[in-house]
Amino acid sequence: MGDKAARREVRGMKHLVTVGVDGSPESRAAAVWGAKEASLREVPLRLVHVIDWPISPAVPRLDCDTAGRWADEALAAALEDVRRRHPHLEITTRYLSGRPAAALAVEAAGADLLVLGSRSLGSLLGFLVGTVGTATLVATETPVTLVRVADVPEDADPNRYGEMIVGVDIHEAPDKVLAFAFEEAARRSCALRAIHSWKLPRAYRSFPNVDPDNEREAGRSVAKMLDELLEPWRRKFPSVNVDQVALMGPAGPHLVQASADADLVVVGRHLRRSPLGAHLGPVAHAVLHHAAAPVAVVAHS
Known part of the structure; x- marks a missing residue:
């Protein structure tokens, strides 16, 4: 297509x-x-x-x-x-x-x-x-x-359009977020960088000396999952040059750092409501308050 x-x-x-x-x-x-x-x-x-x-x-x-x-x-x-x-x-x-x-x-x-x-x-x-x-x-x-x-x-x-950034959570169903980001990148004929942030499982974090091989293996596994998640979108939007990166640590700071060289940052927010009402979520909140580029917030389930 x-x-x-x-x-x-x-x-x-x-x-x-x-x-x-x-x-x-x-x-x-x-x-x-x-x-x-x-x-x-x-x-x-x-x-x-x-x-x-x-x-x-x-x-x-x-x-x-x-x-x-x-x-x-x-x-x-x-x-x-x-x-x-x-x-x-x-x-x-x-x-x-x-x-x-x-x-x-x-x-x-x-x-x-x-x-x-x-x-x-x-x-x-x-x-x-x-x-x-x-x-x-x-x-x-x-x-x-x-x-x-x-x-x-x-x-x-x-x-002229510069690079776009999209925050991706491989554990969610980010179709709406990715659809928006790929469509925007295709319109602009610009590169798209997909960023996923991850943490070691809690069981690993409870030990002070984690085997570096385990950490590297976990990183490779996350990177593969991100690649598989993006593959259908690469086929749907063949003109979009996609760079992907899986980074260890909180998502907000990584997206904020990447925004310094971006023309647009795309993040998602859940439609689920808390007992206190709807809210943006920690990642969208962090990016909105600290990004150095326009921020698009896309609601998803």
Whole structure:
């Protein structure tokens, strides 16, 4: 099966990229990134502004008309920036009233991808993921990408794409995560590095002096499992140059380190809910807060 046929197979029936905008530099960067993504996918772009209504009593003078003007200004600024860069892209705008996370999650349900802006904590610290971003991530099954201003440099070559990173757990069923990552890499004609992190079984870790031969054998076994997991995706996407690596230790730090040279990092999160509600999981949480590249979070069972 060729790459185009594979992309049609995994894309499904939704054909839209949605971006949440609020007038901030971060959300405008998200709009630019999302427009580039929509252009790659050859689908329309939708820019959405959510008016947090009812307005807090702490802002008594902010009435519906004022909030509406703010929405219009935020959408107009993002629209102008995007159209300047992508004059032929189909773009729609809309604004909604309600709690932002809930409204964005509803909008995401009708899209292939939701893109949100996030503040940067610096090149070594990654993202400042606020309550809206976190709540939206766990409220939708649609893939969500977080983007910072630094991720959209003005002088970047719009047709050049660097390496992508995908975190893979060979003990799960990561089909949705791998489908997203391979499809993105095929669109960009860029290399994909699949990273799996592993630990020695608890029985081995209880002994202070583990035989190095056992550790090496375990590493070879994990690498073989990773290779077997990726093989069907290599056949489905023959144009994607895939590099795989199995590293001992926690997944989060390995993915964060690899993100320094990447254009996009793809991680999964479980749809399972804890007694306290849905959550991102430790790997996605670590990558979101420390990665040096845009991060796509893909929900899976």
